[in-house]
Amino acid sequence: MPGVEGFIYPNEIELQWSVLIVLYPFITGLVAGAFILASLERVFNVHVVKPTYRLALLTALAFLIVAPLPLQLHLGHPERSIEMYLTPHRTSAMAMFGFVYLWYLMAVLVLEIWFDYRRELVLARRSSTGLRRMAYTVLTLGSDNIDASALRVDERIGYALTVVGIPSAFLLHGYVGFIFGSVKANPWWSTPLMPIVFLFSAMVSGIALVMLMYMALTRARGRVIDMPCLDTIARYLFYTFIIDFSLEMLDLLHRIYEADESFRALDFMVHTKLWVSHILIQIVIGTLLPLVLLAAVQLVSLSERARRRLYALSGTLALIGIFAMRWNVVIGGQLFSKSFLGYTSYKLVFATREGLLPAVALLVLPFAILAALVRFLPPWADVQPGAASIVVTHGDTGR
């Protein structure tokens, strides 16, 4: 049979989870990571990263909106997906996705963004007319009170939401890891480390993405990048990356040393079919290289320009590495037979329902949503909603 080596069970010819299921943990990881970066400022008082606070929230929202789409596209019967809400199966790890997702979207992210932007939304409504005014009226939910005591309440609720949001973000992505880590039939997935590895890799990818977005958007707006902010984000990226890498190496070491019944099959797979995506792209290019670059910035004093370039490079490499990690988990976990006697292969097709084209579209879509969000709810301290790109000169308009 083409693409098959050795013996696989007859029903294993078709790979069950495609590139779309690779996107699912990748995208939710970006959401969780971006949110945790935002919470640094709000809860952990790392005020120096404030310029990215709102951008991180909007990035999280843009990607969260897209997160369920690859799943929907993948289902054999997407029209029945509502059953996950109506008749969730209590023992299923997957059944909770809808609830965790809705909780995170509505109870955490949307609420937090709304409270954070409420003052500006009310001001924008007051100063606009016609359709725009109607839109802002809807967005303010009819609330017009922005006196000092109301804003204090907003601030307190926002803080509480972030406090709730941190464990929620952990839940969102740790849970995605559990979906894979709890499959005992699959030794490549089945490890209690999976949720934690997913969590830290999520933080790496989310922080890297917000860092890159901040650099790109600030540059596009012709503003000066806040270097202390950028340096701090890069430092956090470095720290979480070290934890992430240590956990992954711990997993690898454990597998190699224990060498259980599945080891030979998995070892062979890593040395053949997964060599490029796992060893080369994920570990060398996507992890070790950015780690060395980020470490270099910590150790050697470099010019701002050089630092910016290194951050941009290491951020991009980190994103590539984390994507490769998701790929190697999801696709790699299906390339070997559960008989441990053979291997199959994954062929990525182009323009089918689960092909490369929809995958690329789903990766571009969050950026389009983010662009719209940034336009409508500018995350910059110097721009107000409803006054797109008009610089406000009188006082602080930020939160």
Add this chain to the structure above:
Amino acid sequence: MIEDRRSFLRDTGRFLLLTGAASIAWEHVLAGTPDASPNYALTDHWWGMVIDIDTCIGCGNCVRACKAENDVPLEEGAFRTWVERYQVDTNDLDHPRVDSPNGGYDGFPELRSTGENVKVFFVPKLCNHCAHSPCVQVCPVGATFESPDGVVLVDKSYCIGCRYCVQACPYGCRFIDPRTMTADKCTLCYHRITKGLTTACCEACPTGARQLVDLKNPKDPVHEFIRTHAVHVLKPQMATGAKVYYNGLDGAVR
């Protein structure tokens, strides 16, 4: 203002509650009453299968009978039951050579020379109808379930086609039916066994290598068979409560 908010919340709450209740009630109405089967009591049975490796000749009758009886797609990757052929070299027990061309549907090509120290045997496989099925555990909507008489079934009108159950089965017993895009698997010919018949695969087996057994029936010869033979289940380390018992199962079989 406060009054408005209160009444808004009250009305919204009522609306959500009532429409929810109504939709659940309507679902029950639509589901209707199940077919009456007066002679079959679910709680009187606990189904499984006994497979005798030494007796299987690898003819593939069971595979063909299953596909015909259950309208299983004839294409690759769609088997409710299949047969594997193992060749185990006594000098290299860790690396058995295994084949299962088209799941054994067309039988097996003759082996010209196997070498002197090679043992060859056939292993018929099917869903193990586990008592603690990992596939049932993971189904997000409960479309697949263990029946009270010990059979793992799929409600195809409910399955959302997420394929999590296919991933969760350690034995490779599930596949997605390309016609319905839902999970498919051995039903242990539920439509037959609840009417007092045996499964199509057991019926078609010329050597009696496969036997449907009812572990709750004290008169079933399975009790005598298991008492007097060393039987094994596949992958016992998975602790799935598999109910397909193999007699003469070689340690090389995965």
